Amino acid sequence: MTTNTAxxxxxxxxxxxxxxxxxxxxxxxxxxxxxxxxxxxxxxxxFLELDNLSLVVAQSxxxxxxxxxxxxxxxxxxxxxxxxxxxxxxTLVMADLAVGGMPGWVALLLxxxxxxxxxxxxxxxITAIRLPPFIVxxxxxxxxxxxxxxxxxxxxxxxxxxxxxxxxxxxxxxxxIPVTNGMTIALIxxxxxxxxxxxxxxGKHVYAVGNDPEAARLSGISVRRTLLSVYIVAGVIYGIAxxxxxxxxxxxxxxxxxxxxxxxITAVVLGGTSLFGGRxxxxxxxxxxxxxxxxxxxxxxxxxxDLYQDVATGTLVIAAVALDRLSRRKQ
Amino acid sequence: MSEQNGTILRxxxxxxxxxxxxxxxxxxxxxxxxxxxxxxxxxxxxKSTLIKTLSGAxxxxxxxxxxxxxxxxxxxxxxxxxxGIETVYQDLALAPAQDIAxxxxxxxxxxxxxxxxxxxxKLDSKRMRAEAQxxxxxxxxxxxxxxxxxxxxxxGQRQGVAVARAAAFGTxxxxxxxxxxxxxxxxxxxxxELIGRIRDRGLxxxxxxxxxxxxxxxxxxxxxxxxxxxxxxxxxxxxxMNQVVGLLTGALVMGEDGAITEAQHAVTAGLDx
Numbered sequence: 001m002t003t004n005t006a007x008x009x010x011x012x013x014x015x016x017x018x019x020x021x022x023x024x025x026x027x028x029x030x031x032x033x034x035x036x037x038x039x040x041x042x043x044x045x046x047f048l049e050l051d052n053l054s055l056v057v058a059q060s061x062x063x064x065x066x067x068x069x070x071x072x073x074x075x076x077x078x079x080x081x082x083x084x085x086x087x088x089x090x091t092l093v094m095a096d097l098a099v100g101g102m103p104g105w106v107a108l109l110l111x112x113x114x115x116x117x118x119x120x121x122x123x124x125x126i127t128a129i130r131l132p133p134f135i136v137x138x139x140x141x142x143x144x145x146x147x148x149x150x151x152x153x154x155x156x157x158x159x160x161x162x163x164x165x166x167x168x169x170x171x172x173x174x175x176x177i178p179v180t181n182g183m184t185i186a187l188i189x190x191x192x193x194x195x196x197x198x199x200x201x202x203g204k205h206v207y208a209v210g211n212d213p214e215a216a217r218l219s220g221i222s223v224r225r226t227l228l229s230v231y232i233v234a235g236v237i238y239g240i241a242x243x244x245x246x247x248x249x250x251x252x253x254x255x256x257x258x259x260x261x262x263x264x265i266t267a268v269v270l271g272g273t274s275l276f277g278g279r280x281x282x283x284x285x286x287x288x289x290x291x292x293x294x295x296x297x298x299x300x301x302x303x304x305x306d307l308y309q310d311v312a313t314g315t316l317v318i319a320a321v322a323l324d325r326l327s328r329r330k331q
Numbered sequence: 332m333s334e335q336n337g338t339i340l341r342x343x344x345x346x347x348x349x350x351x352x353x354x355x356x357x358x359x360x361x362x363x364x365x366x367x368x369x370x371x372x373x374x375x376x377x378k379s380t381l382i383k384t385l386s387g388a389x390x391x392x393x394x395x396x397x398x399x400x401x402x403x404x405x406x407x408x409x410x411x412x413x414x415g416i417e418t419v420y421q422d423l424a425l426a427p428a429q430d431i432a433x434x435x436x437x438x439x440x441x442x443x444x445x446x447x448x449x450x451x452x453k454l455d456s457k458r459m460r461a462e463a464q465x466x467x468x469x470x471x472x473x474x475x476x477x478x479x480x481x482x483x484x485x486x487g488q489r490q491g492v493a494v495a496r497a498a499a500f501g502t503x504x505x506x507x508x509x510x511x512x513x514x515x516x517x518x519x520x521x522x523x524e525l526i527g528r529i530r531d532r533g534l535x536x537x538x539x540x541x542x543x544x545x546x547x548x549x550x551x552x553x554x555x556x557x558x559x560x561x562x563x564x565x566x567x568x569x570x571x572m573n574q575v576v577g578l579l580t581g582a583l584v585m586g587e588d589g590a591i592t593e594a595q596h597a598v599t600a601g602l603d604x
Contacts, residue, residue, distance in 0.1 A: 218424035220438030
């Protein structure tokens with residue numbers, strides 16, 4: 001309860017800077033992304049070309065979108081191992097319904113309803129029976145992956161429907177920047193979620209529940225309702241991720257994104273969101289997804305093998321978590 | 332029901348059993364307007380069960396509670412809060428990664444007026460920050476910025492945030508559970524000062540504490556809890572610290588008339604077993 005006096009004002013300025021970075025967790029990842037872009041621009045001839053940059057962004061869309069839902073769940077100190085499998089099942093269902101003659105927009109809405117329902121089931125098991133999110137979603141991952149293969153008979157389903165392919169539509173902004181509808185939708189989602197997290201009571205409650213559920217409860221927040229809402233919103237996001245996936249390739253494939261759950265967690269962690277809950281941002285996750293895509297594209301163009309790219313990504317993840325841990329041990 | 336003798340919060344005959352353990356055994360409680368009432372008792376005397384009952388966290392098996400003369404029955408901390416009873420928990424119940432203003436309004440956020448608040452659920456951050464600043468100024472709690480994260484604050488400052496939250500929203504009673512237990516001497520003194528200021532603003536305070544010097548410094552009356560019930564009500568102006576310690580250990584007993592005598596039976600009762 002003391003006010004700061006003049007003698008420690010210098011220390012305070014440095015503390016303020018640290019405070020700013022901690023409060024804006026996306027600053028670190030943004031610097032890392034800029035560094036990666038800079039390095040690849042200097043070491044390769046092709047990286048900085050507009051078409052390549054656009055491709056990097058496009059390649060980050062599916063995992064990036066799934067990672068937005070994953071971010072919400074990790075902010076509550078949970079985790080979702082079933083995220084990508086749910087999205088893959090939805091791509092198959094949407095494509096199949098469209099092939100069967102259903103209007104694309106109805107198939108899309110049914111697909112989003114499906115992903116929301118599965119995610120809501122995760123949330124219900126976690127909140128009602130108080131099961132650990134890791135176990136519930138691990139089980140759901142196994143089940144949904146199997147169901148997707150049973151449903152599709154292990155075969156890809158072609159997608160030709162205009163609505164389902166709409167996110168692949170490309171436009172040229174300012175006469176030359178290639179932007180797909182998928183990118184526009186992703187940007188709208190990031191902005192919308194960032195707004196909800198920062199400017200609404202729901203967002204404050206999501207952070208508070210992840211920070212300290214008991215403190216949140218004693219503050220009058222319904223922890224269960226907040227958690228359940230987070231899983232349902234994540235489910236809707238997975239549905240949109242499935243739509244993004246249909247825009248990326250002309251077939252819905254039951255074997256796609258097999259480790260998409262881990263890739264999504266990678267993007268979240270690289271984006272500066274703490275696996276311990278209560279800290280992080282969707283803007284950071286978007287940057288995290290871009291870091292992965294940048295790394296892959298840049299290393300490929302530098303002629304480095306896929307497996308070494310995995311080594312690089314894995315190293316980055318461990319470094320990011322270590323930084324998160326160390327930055328908080330100081331307090 | 333019976334007459335309330337001007338109490339703001341009153342309880343009679345509270346009983347709470349956990350299996351074969353009786354945590355409260357016919358406990359009574361009286362809090363008057365404008366006072367700081369200390370609740371003291373040995374570990375296991377049942378004072379935390381009593382406090383949890385008054386703050387809505389525990390539903391008693393028997394007994395009655397009146398707030399401002401009206402019979403109340405709380406089914407959770409939210410009920411008690413809605414009725415105007417605010418509790419500062421020992422672990423403070425703050426979200427460390429969030430700023431002071433957010434914590435002050437946690438669970439009670441204010442939305443913008445008009446479309447942005449109604450349709451887009453936008454919070455009125457500016458107003459919440461201004462109100463938080465006003466509360467801190469009024470209570471004389473010094474902090475550098477209302478936008479500081481709670482985890483950057485000292486133990487005393489965090490206590491200040493929790494107390495400010497209770498004072499800002501409590502309309503009838505503020506209950507504080509061991510507010511000075513984790514604090515150093517200087518910070519404890521500030522928290523005691525703060526308790527005095529809350530009382531001076533007209534809000535009665537129930538203070539649970541183990542620290543006799545703190546109790547004697549700030550309390551107007553002392554509720555002595557022993558073996559699940561109130562065994563005495565003392566006053567720092569009339570009784571000594573030794574007498575209060577004697578009452579809570581059972582070495583001394585207080586008669587109906589308030590006279591304190593030595594309790595021989597307390598010693599023999601222990602040997603009977």
